[in-house]
Each structure stands twice: as C-alpha cells, then as structure tokens.
Amino acid sequence: MGIKKVRPKPQTLVEKIFFLDFIKGLKTTIKHLWKKVITVDFPYEVVTPPIRFRGIHGLRTVDGTEGPEFESWVKRLKIKPPEIGETRCIACKFCQAACPVPELFDIQAEKLDVPEDHPHYGLKVMTVFNMDLSKCTFCGLCTQACPTDCIIMTDIYDLSAYTRRNWVLDKDMLTQIANDFVARRGKEKFNEISQWREDQKLWPEYDKTREKLWDFNMPKLGPNYQDQTA
Amino acid sequence: MSWISVEKAKKLEERFGYPKVSESKGVVSVEVPKDKFIEFLKFLKEDKEYDFRMFIDLTIIDHGEKEDPRFQGVVILFSPSNQERIIVKTWALDETLPTLTTLWKGAKWAEREAWDMFGIKFEGHENLVRMLLWETYPYHPLRKDFPLEGIKDTYLPSLNETLRGDVLEGMFNYDRMHTAIPTMEDLEITQKKRMPVKTSQIVLNWGPLHPGTHGTIWFLFDLDGEYVRQCDIIIGQLHRGVEKLGENVNWQQFIPYTDRMDYIAAINENHAYVLAAEKLLGIEVPEKAKWIRTMMAELSRINSHLLWLGTYALDLGALTMFLYTFREREKIMDIIEGISGARFTINYFRIGGVFADLPYGALDAIEHLTKDLPKRIDDYETLLTRNRIWLSRNKDVCIITEEDVYDFGLTGAVARASGVPYDIRKIDKYDAYGEVEFDIPVGETGDSYDRYLVRMEEMRQSIRIIQQCVAKLRKMSKNDPYFFQTPDEKKLKVTIDGRGMKLPAGEVYASSDNPRGELGFYIYNKKDGLKAHRMRIRSGAFYNLQVFTKAIIGRPIADAITLLSTIDPVVGETDR
Ligand code: SF4
Ligand code: SF4
Numbered sequence: 001m002g003i004k005k006v007r008p009k010p011q012t013l014v015e016k017i018f019f020l021d022f023i024k025g026l027k028t029t030i031k032h033l034w035k036k037v038i039t040v041d042f043p044y045e046v047v048t049p050p051i052r053f054r055g056i057h058g059l060r061t062v063d064g065t066e067g068p069e070f071e072s073w074v075k076r077l078k079i080k081p082p083e084i085g086e087t088r089c090i091a092c093k094f095c096q097a098a099c100p101v102p103e104l105f106d107i108q109a110e111k112l113d114v115p116e117d118h119p120h121y122g123l124k125v126m127t128v129f130n131m132d133l134s135k136c137t138f139c140g141l142c143t144q145a146c147p148t149d150c151i152i153m154t155d156i157y158d159l160s161a162y163t164r165r166n167w168v169l170d171k172d173m174l175t176q177i178a179n180d181f182v183a184r185r186g187k188e189k190f191n192e193i194s195q196w197r198e199d200q201k202l203w204p205e206y207d208k209t210r211e212k213l214w215d216f217n218m219p220k221l222g223p224n225y226q227d228q229t230a
Numbered sequence: 231m232s233w234i235s236v237e238k239a240k241k242l243e244e245r246f247g248y249p250k251v252s253e254s255k256g257v258v259s260v261e262v263p264k265d266k267f268i269e270f271l272k273f274l275k276e277d278k279e280y281d282f283r284m285f286i287d288l289t290i291i292d293h294g295e296k297e298d299p300r301f302q303g304v305v306i307l308f309s310p311s312n313q314e315r316i317i318v319k320t321w322a323l324d325e326t327l328p329t330l331t332t333l334w335k336g337a338k339w340a341e342r343e344a345w346d347m348f349g350i351k352f353e354g355h356e357n358l359v360r361m362l363l364w365e366t367y368p369y370h371p372l373r374k375d376f377p378l379e380g381i382k383d384t385y386l387p388s389l390n391e392t393l394r395g396d397v398l399e400g401m402f403n404y405d406r407m408h409t410a411i412p413t414m415e416d417l418e419i420t421q422k423k424r425m426p427v428k429t430s431q432i433v434l435n436w437g438p439l440h441p442g443t444h445g446t447i448w449f450l451f452d453l454d455g456e457y458v459r460q461c462d463i464i465i466g467q468l469h470r471g472v473e474k475l476g477e478n479v480n481w482q483q484f485i486p487y488t489d490r491m492d493y494i495a496a497i498n499e500n501h502a503y504v505l506a507a508e509k510l511l512g513i514e515v516p517e518k519a520k521w522i523r524t525m526m527a528e529l530s531r532i533n534s535h536l537l538w539l540g541t542y543a544l545d546l547g548a549l550t551m552f553l554y555t556f557r558e559r560e561k562i563m564d565i566i567e568g569i570s571g572a573r574f575t576i577n578y579f580r581i582g583g584v585f586a587d588l589p590y591g592a593l594d595a596i597e598h599l600t601k602d603l604p605k606r607i608d609d610y611e612t613l614l615t616r617n618r619i620w621l622s623r624n625k626d627v628c629i630i631t632e633e634d635v636y637d638f639g640l641t642g643a644v645a646r647a648s649g650v651p652y653d654i655r656k657i658d659k660y661d662a663y664g665e666v667e668f669d670i671p672v673g674e675t676g677d678s679y680d681r682y683l684v685r686m687e688e689m690r691q692s693i694r695i696i697q698q699c700v701a702k703l704r705k706m707s708k709n710d711p712y713f714f715q716t717p718d719e720k721k722l723k724v725t726i727d728g729r730g731m732k733l734p735a736g737e738v739y740a741s742s743d744n745p746r747g748e749l750g751f752y753i754y755n756k757k758d759g760l761k762a763h764r765m766r767i768r769s770g771a772f773y774n775l776q777v778f779t780k781a782i783i784g785r786p787i788a789d790a791i792t793l794l795s796t797i798d799p800v801v802g803e804t805d806r
Contacts, residue, residue, distance in 0.1 A: 002669035003651050004691075006683040011616060025613045028569050029550060038557060052589065054571035098727040100483040107400050132403045139486035139577045144585065145727035155573070162402070163396045164388060198708070202568035203593040219598030220590025225708040228590070 038212050049155040051188045051200050052058035054140045056156045057131060058178025058192070059171060060088050060149065067193045073147050079111060080123040087175060091126040098145035100137055106130040129171035134164060149194040193226040207208035232657050234258050234309075242280075247272065254736040255509055259304075259317035267303075267320045268328050270537040274307060274316070277334055282307035282316055284652075285334035285639040287739075287768040288341065290322065290348040292374045293344055301350055303327045304752065306739055306768070310636070310650065313657055317739065322350050330352040336638035339662045339776045347372035347473075357426065362805060364412040365420040372451040373476060378478045380409035421450065424462045428452050434787065438467050441696030442545055442791050445801030447775075451535035456786045461779045467806040476765030480657025481507055481581055484765070489575035491689065492803040494537050494770065495532035497566070499803070500579040505660050506740035506751035507581040510733050515661075518703070518710040524662040525596070526569070526578065527742070528692040532603070533562045534745035535689050542682075542795035544625050551613060558606050565595050581731070582714030583722040593700050600693050600700070607689055613682070624679040628781040631676055638780075639773045642747030646795055647684045648676030654743040666698045673700030681796035693727060732758050739768075746771040748799060765778065767806055771799035 015021055023197055040047055049055065062082045070088070074081055077230050078088045091109035096102045108128035112120050142151050154177055161167060169177075182190075189205065191197045203210060223229060237253040237257050249270065252263040264393050274282040286306040293300055301322040308315050322325070326542070329352040330337035341352040342361040352358055358367060369376055386408035390396040425433065429452055437447035446467035446687035452460035472491060473798045476484050488503045489496040501523060508515060515523075524610020536555040556568045563573045569592055570578035578584055614620045635645045635652070651670045655663040671687035673680025716722045725731050729752030735757045741750030754764040774797050782793055 002665055002667070004669040004671045004687060005674065006671050006680070006687050008615060008683070009279055011618065011621065015616065016618070021617045025617060028612050032550075032554075048433060049570070050589075051566040052568065052571040052586070066697045094729065096729075098480075098483070098597075098729050100479055100486050104404060130402060133405065137486045137489075137575065138491075138572065139575070140571060140585075141483065141486070141727050145729055162380050163390045163394060164397060164398060165390075165401065168401065168403075196586065198587075200589045202408075202589045203564070210564070213564060215557070217592075217602070219595045224588050224590065224593040224703065225706050225710075228708045 025200055036216060039213055040209055040212055044211055046214065047209045048204050049157065050203040051155070052183060053155045053157070054153045055139045056133065056154055056159060057136075057142070057169070057174060058154050058175060058176075058181055059129065059174040060152055060178045060182065061085050061175060062088055062180075064194055065190065065194050067149060067195065070148055074205075076122055078121045079109070084093050087126060087131060088170065089110050089126045089171075090148055091124065091129075091149075092147060094145040094147060095151050097140035098141040100139060100141065101135050104132040104135040106132075128169070129174060130168055131174065133159060133166045149190075152181070154178065155185065156176040156181070158173045232314055234312075234314045236420075239316070245730045246273075254740050255512060257509075257738050259319055259737065261319045264320050264323055264327070268330075269320075269331070271305065271307075271318060271330065271333055274318070277661045282638040284308040285330075285336045286309055286315065287639070287747070287752065287766070288330060288337055288344065289752065289764075289766040290344045290350055290372075291764045292348060292372065293756075294374050301325060301348060302352070303344075304754075304766075306750075306752070309494070310652070315739070317624065325349060326351045326353055326623050328352070328590070331355060334637055334639070335780070336640075336776060338771060339772065343703050346370070346540050349373065355423075359423045360420075360466075362469040364416045364466075365423050366412070366416045367410065370541065371471060377473060382407040382409055383409050386411070403760075420464065425450050425452065425460065428665075429459050436466070443794065444541060444799070446633075447794075447801060448797070451790070452789060453781075453787065456788075458782050458785055458787060458790070461782050463775065463779060465580055465775070465801065465804050468801045470806070472806040473673055473765050473767055476721060476767070477762050480760055481733055482725070482726045484598045485579065486575065486577045489577050490802060491767070491769070491806055492534075492744060492746060492749070492800045493574060493802050494578045495530045495745045496533040496574065497526050497578065498534075498541065498742060499749060500577065501661075502580045502740065502742035502744065502749040503528050504579045505742055506738055506753050507733060509740045510599045510736055510753055511581065511724070513582065513714055513722070513735075513768055515583045515714055516711045518587075518706050519714075520538050520661040520713050521699050521706075522584055522588060522700050522712065523579060524666065525696055526566070526584075526659075527701070528695045528699070529562055529566065529575075529596070531687050531692050531745045533559055533566070533694075535685050536562070538685065538745070538795070539610060541752060542798075545791045545795050546620070546744065546788050548614065548620070551610065554606070554610065554613075558603065560641075561599055561707055565592065565599065568592065568595070580713065580726055581728075582726075583712050585713070585726050587708070587712045588703075596696060597700050600696050603693055604690065607686065609713045611686060621679070623709075623792055624682060624796075625677060626675070627678040627734065627789050628785055629675060629677045630795075634676075634777055634780065638777045640747070640777055641770045642744065643681055643684045643688060644747065644774050644777070646655045646671060647673035647680040647796075649674060650724065652748075654741050658741070658742070659697075660742060663695075664701065665702075666695045667690075670694050678792045678796040685798075730760075732760055733762070741768065744770055746803060747774050749803070769806060771803040772806075775799040775804050 077090045096105040109124040110127045242249050288305050299321040307317045322718045344350050346360040387406045391457045434451040436449040437443040438446040448464040448705050450462045490500040492499050508659045536559045540552040540555035570576045630648050635650045653670045668691045706795050737754045739752045741748045750768035752766035756763045
C-alpha cells in the first residue's frame with residue numbers, strides 16, 4: 001500500500017532573513033500581471049452551453065424524425081395520430097413517474113368531442129401540460145423516460161422572474177421553447193430518429209468565448225476511443 | 231472484502247452465547263440483547279484480536295408502528311488493524327438505549343441525531359438535545375408515521391402575494407400553509423439548551439450567516455479572554471430530510487437528491503449511493519462505466535479541493551489564491567458540464583453505470599487539463615507552503631490526534647493528516663480503484679498545516695489516477711457498454727430512468743472516499759421494493775465537524791477559522 005508522508009523541511013535562516021518566501025510569492029503574482037483577462041463579461045458576452053446542457057424543458061412536435069416506435073405508442077394510448085407540427089406528447093405520464101418531484105407536473109388528456117362515425121372517435125389528445133419549474137431539480141430523468149422523445153431539455157438557463165407564476169410553463173410555451181431549440185441546435189444534439197447523436201461534442205467548437213475561460217489555451221477535441229472516428 | 235468474515239463472527243457467538251450473526255451481500259451483522267449491548271461493544275473495542283476501535287456510525291431503524299419491538303439500534307464499527315467492519319444491532323426496548331459515549335466520544339452527535347429524528351432516549355448521555363431541528367419542535371420526523379410532506383400547520387403565504395399583490399390563489403402546486411419554521415424564541419431556547427452551563431460572561435455567536443462559516447453553521451464559543459473554554463455547534467439550518475426522501479422515492483430518483491448534499495463534490499455523493507445500491511442489487515457494472523466513474527470522481531475531488539484551497543486561503547487573508555483556484559475550477563466544471571449537462575448538481579452516475587457515454591473530445595480535454603494542473607498546483611504551493619504568515623497561522627494549530635480519529639470516527643483528509651492511512655479507495659477498492667496506482671498522503675502531527683499538505687498531495691495523486699483512467703479508456707471501444715445490461719429483464723430490471731426498478735431485501739453498507747471523508751450509505755430493505763425501508767447516510771463532514779468542538783478548546787478564537795477551513799465540512803452534507 002503506497003503511503004506518502006508529507007512534511008516539508010522547516011524554513012532556513014537564509015529564507016527567513018532575506019524574505020525569500022515573499023519574493024517567490026511575488027514572482028508568481030507578477031507573472032500573472034501580464035496575462036490577458038479571462039473573465040467572461042456576462043451578459044454582454046455569453047458562453048454557449050454544451051449540447052448536453054440540462055436547461056429549461058421543451059415539448060417537441062412531430063416533424064418526421066420520430067423514433068420507429070412512435071406510432072405504436074400513439075395507438076397503444078389511444079391518442080389521435082398527430083399531424084406534422086402537432087405535439088408528440090401522448091400523455092403517458094412516464095416523465096412524471098420518473099421525476100423525483102412528480103407534483104411539479106400537471107398532465108391531462110381528453111377524449112375528442114366528435115360524432116361516432118368520425119375516424120377520431122374515442123381517441124384522446126393531450127390538453128394540459130403544466131410544469132412548475134420552480135420545483136424542478138433539472139436532473140433530466142424525465143427526458144430519459146419519455147418514450148416518444150417529446151420532452152427534451154434545452155440550453156436555456158435563464159429562468160429568473162418576479163413572480164412564481166412565470167415559473168409555471170404551459171404546453172404552448174414548452175412547445176415554443178422546443179421548436180426554437182430544435183431549429184437552433186437540433187442537428188447538434190439529435191439524430192434522424194430523435195435520439196442523442198453518438199458524436200455529440202464535449203462543447204461547441206464554434207463558440208470562441210469559451211477560449212477565455214480556458215486561459216486562451218483550448219484543448220483540441222479528438223476521438224475518445226481507439227475505434228472512434230471524427 | 232473489508233467485512234469481518236462470518237466464521238470470525240460465529241466465534242463471538244460461541245464465546246458469548248447471546249449474539250446472533252447474520253449476513254447479507256457480504257455485510258455481517260451481529261444482534262445482541264440490549265442489556266449486553268455495552269458489554270459486547272466494549273469487548274469488540276478492547277479485544278486485541280477483534281480491535282474494532284474506530285467508530286463509524288450509529289443509527290436507528292424504525293420497523294413501523296405495528297411492530298413490537300419497533301426500533302432497532304445499528305452501530306457500524308471498523309477495525310484499523312484488520313481493515314474490516316462489523317455491524318452490531320440491538321432492539322431499543324421502551325424507546326431507550328444505553329449511551330455509547332462512554333466508549334466513543336464521537337457517538338455524542340449521532341445519539342443526539344437519533345433522538346432528534348426517532349425520539350430514542352440514550353441513557354447516560356450528557357446533554358441529549360436535538361441535533362438538526364430546534365428544541366421546541368414537537369415531532370420526530372424519521373419515524374414511519376410522520377408524513378413525507380410534513381405537517382403543514384403554519385400560515386405562510388408567498389411574498390409574491392403579500393408584497394407584490396399577485397393572485398396565486400388556485401395556482402397548481404401552491405399552498406399558503408407551510409410546515410413549521412422556528413421563531414426567534416425557539417432559537418433562543420435552542421441556543422440556551424445547547425450550552426446549559428457557561429463558564430464566562432461572554433458567549434460569542436459565530437454564524438449562522440457568516441462568510442467564514444462556509445455555509446450556515448452556528449457556533450457558540452464560551453470565551454475566556456481570547457481563548458475558547460467550551461464550544462458547541464448548532465447545525466440543521468439546511469436540513470431537508472434527505473434520508474426521509476430516500477425512503478420515499480425510487481432508486482434512481484434519489485440520485486438528484488444526493489447531488490444536493492455535498493454540492494461541491496456532487497459526483498462523489500452520487501458515487502457512494504450507487505455503490506451501495508449496486509451492492510444490494512448484487513450487480514457488476516461494465517468495465518467502461520467503472521473507469522469513467524473513477525475518472526469523474528477524481529475530477530470532482532480536485533474540483534472540491536480547489537474550492538477548499540481558495541476559500542481557506544481567502545479566510546486566512548490570501549485573496550489572490552481564490553482567484554487562481556477558481557480559474558482552474560472553471561475548466562473542470564466546463565468539462566463536467568460538457569459530459570453530464572450540469573455544472574453543479576451533476577446526476578451523471580446511475581445504479582448500473584452512467585447515463586451516457588463520454589461525448590466526443592472529452593478525454594482530450596481531460597488530458598489537456600491534467601497536463602496543465604500540476605504546474606498550477608506548484609504555483610499555489612510557492613505562494614503558500616513556505617510563506618511565513620501561512621506557517622505561523624497553520625503550524626501546530628489545533629492538533630487532532632490519532633486517538634481522536636478513532637474516537638470521533640474521523641475520515642478523509644482529516645484522519646490522514648493525523649497519521650491514519652484510512653482510505654476507502656484502498657480498503658474497498660470499489661470501481662477501478664483496485665487497478666490504479668496511487669499513494670495515500672499522511673501527515674505526522676495532525677495540525678492544520680498537515681491537513682493542508684495532505685489535501686495538496688491528494689490533488690496530485692488524483693491527477694495520477696485520472697491519467698491512468700484516460701490511458702485505459704483510450705484502449706476501449708466506442709461500442710463497449712456504459713450501462714448494466716441485464717441478461718433477463720424479468721428477473722432483474724435496471725433502468726436508466728429508474729421506473730419499475732426493484733431492489734431486493736437485505737441490508738448493505740457501502741461507502742466512498744469523498745473529499746470530505748467517508749460518505750456511507752446504509753440501506754435496509756425489509757422486502758423487495760421500489761423504495762428503501764431505511765436509508766441512512768453516514769456523512770463524513772458531520773463526524774469531522776464534531777471534532778471541532780474538541781480541537782478548538784484552549785485555542786484563541788482566531789484559530790476557529792483555520793480549524794474550520796482545514797476540517798472543510800459542507801453544510802449540505804452535515805445537515806442532509
Ligand atoms: S428534470 Fe428532473 S425534476 Fe425536472 S421535471 Fe424532469 S425529472 Fe422532474
Ligand atoms: S413521457 Fe413524453 S409523451 Fe409521456 S407524458 Fe411525458 S412528455 Fe408526454
């Protein structure tokens with residue numbers, strides 16, 4: 001078992017008399033005097049969050065990139081087959097079941113009010129989807145539970161508001177957030193069946209602000225494993 | 231592995247007749263009758279062969295209202311010479327137990343916590359007051375008949391309503407009734423009871439909202455001039471009932487809550503918990519997950535030590551240090567954020583592995599960092615290690631002896647600085663720690679300076695471990711699994727999101743070496759279940775903080791800052 005004793009030698013007389021300890025310390029400080037500023041000047045300057053960032057939630061809409069099992073889920077839960085642009089949510093409440101704070105969700109579905117001979121007779125649609133994000137832990141378990149890849153987490157982190165009311169997001173707001181995110185960075189995060197891409201980058205390399213917090217000495221991102229390609 | 235063998239425990243059975251030995255997942259526990267409890271523990275502690283000198287934890291299990299007897303005391307001990315643990319249990323008949331403080335001083339706080347949470351009286355305890363809640367609080371919240379959401383008996387509308395005039399009536403999830411909060415009078419009563427006899431005129435209050443206390447800790451110093459004669463600490467301002475939550479949420483759902491204990495090293499908290507749950511499940515996680523987890527845990531350790539160093543130096547007057555360490559910390563946080571999606575409350579580990587593979591470029595960034603860090607640590611050391619102000623404020627300040635380590639159950643860097651090479655990474659060899667090379671730094675005198683040096687060396691050793699992990703991961707394939715794959719879904723279900731995951735009946739204790747000491751999870755599960763019956767969290771910071779009240783005696787008040795910084799507790803974990 002490797003045990004290492006730590007205890008440096010006591011200060012020597014020379015060190016004491018000539019204040020060598022202070023001089024050495026000052027040298028380090030002076031070295032830093034000539035370095036460039038590394039603080040990011042928020043909010044005039046922002047660092048783009050990495051693609052995996054777990055920010056405010058969104059609800060994705062149908063856009064032709066659903067997973068292969070999407071339709072069978074829709075059938076199983078007797079949901080009206082959604083058109084392009086309608087929400088993917090099938091009100092299965094799996095997200096709520098996986099959530100450490102389940103009471104923050106309010107999900108409801110209603111039967112469509114159509115005559116008996118209508119093809120959508122007896123089918124449901126999701127009507128209410130409220131999330132009280134003041135209670136959210138931003139853990140991401142809901143996104144991992146969703147069978148239709150509907151609920152996602154975006155890169156938006158600014159949730160400040162003057163009233164609690166603004167923390168409760170409804171389904172329209174959530175849909176809008178997801179649409180905006182998918183348009184901006186969807187390609188970076190998801191593949192053609194809405195799953196996480198295998199080649200997600202540690203952080204977006206197009207973001208030049210990040211260089212600052214890395215002391216202008218950024219690592220170059222390459223493959224992790226021997227059989228991984230760029 | 232690090233537990234007393236059943237055969238050896240059976241010898242106790244033969245020798246005394248009354249102990250009953252049982253085993254579950256390698257964890258050996260011995261049940262003894264209440265009237266023989268102290269006698270038996272005394273034997274375990276003093277016998278040369280068994281030598282269970284070190285106190286690890288004491289807690290209570292509530293078996294439910296209908297059971298008789300209902301409460302059971304659980305004591306976990308460690309033997310430094312044999313490197314093994316044992317659990318001793320007894321029934322708390324009439325809701326009382328004899329005190330352990332005559333054997334281990336460190337049991338003092340644990341017993342107060344047990345009284346606070348379960349209402350078990352410890353006969354012979356010198357001052358059995360509450361630990362985390364205030365003195366006038368009427369309930370014992372970890373009892374099974376206490377509801378999870380608490381008892382909402384206080385009218386406390388939101389300031390949005392009272393000050394801004396928002397209409398919140400009927401908003402979903404909003405209630406004007408709130409669980410009880412202490413009033414000024416309650417706090418005054420609490421303070422008086424914590425220090426019933428004072429020797430001097432002045433009791434100095436430090437905290438709970440003082441920047442030097444690194445969180446919300448409230449210190450009481452009974453002073454004689456500048457020197458501390460008596461000290462007590464009031465904690466609990468950040469108590470959120472994490473143990474209670476652990477008994478009421480699913481297995482994977484509990485991980486985000488552990489993030490919020492030691493928020494500075496959230497990864498290590500996740501780690502300890504998943505280790506315990508995996509042990510109960512009896513599964514082996516895939517190789518790749520093991521190495522990723524080891525690497526991340528060490529990154530987190532450096533992250534935590536950098537924060538410690540920065541604030542410690544800041545408290546002792548070296549402001550620039552804080553800026554330097556936060557610069558390096560930012561890089562680590564940036565890497566962790568890229569991998570897991572969060573900087574602080576990381577929730578990356580899962581029971582069964584990790585929730586996603588490393589993103590493209592992660593290993594490069596980590597490698598880049600490990601090349602850069604040693605130089606930076608050298609820089610820090612030039613500024614501090616031999617600086618005369620630093621030396622005079624740290625050397626021979628607040629010595630913690632080896633005896634204290636065993637007595638108070640001190641772990642982590644605090645124990646190592648006192649010359650005890652107690653490191654769970656070496657003892658339990660969890661995840662990939664058995665396969666990496668690293669040294670345990672130990673100190674000689676156990677003063678603040680040693681604690682400083684030990685943590686500095688720990689950072690260097692962590693870099694060593696990370697480099698080995700990176701090298702190993704490089705050789706793996708991108709298709710290697712990072713999450714446990716069950717051979718038979720019907721028999722054993724392990725899911726990333728935790729839905730439908732059942733853990734078997736049994737009891738386990740597993741721990742990890744957190745930057746703040748040994749963080750252990752004791753899980754007791756009566757029958758297979760979606761939730762734990764008892765989730766005990768053995769917090770290293772809690773026990774380490776306890777020694778503060780002893781080590782500060784006879785020292786000038788200015789040393790309180792040094793001592794607190796070198797013990798380095800984090801309130802999220804002490805209060806849970
Ligand atoms: S991120 Fe976590 S806490 Fe928030 S809604 Fe999703 S599961 Fe719940
Ligand atoms: S899990 Fe997905 S589909 Fe199901 S209710 Fe939640 S968001 Fe909708």
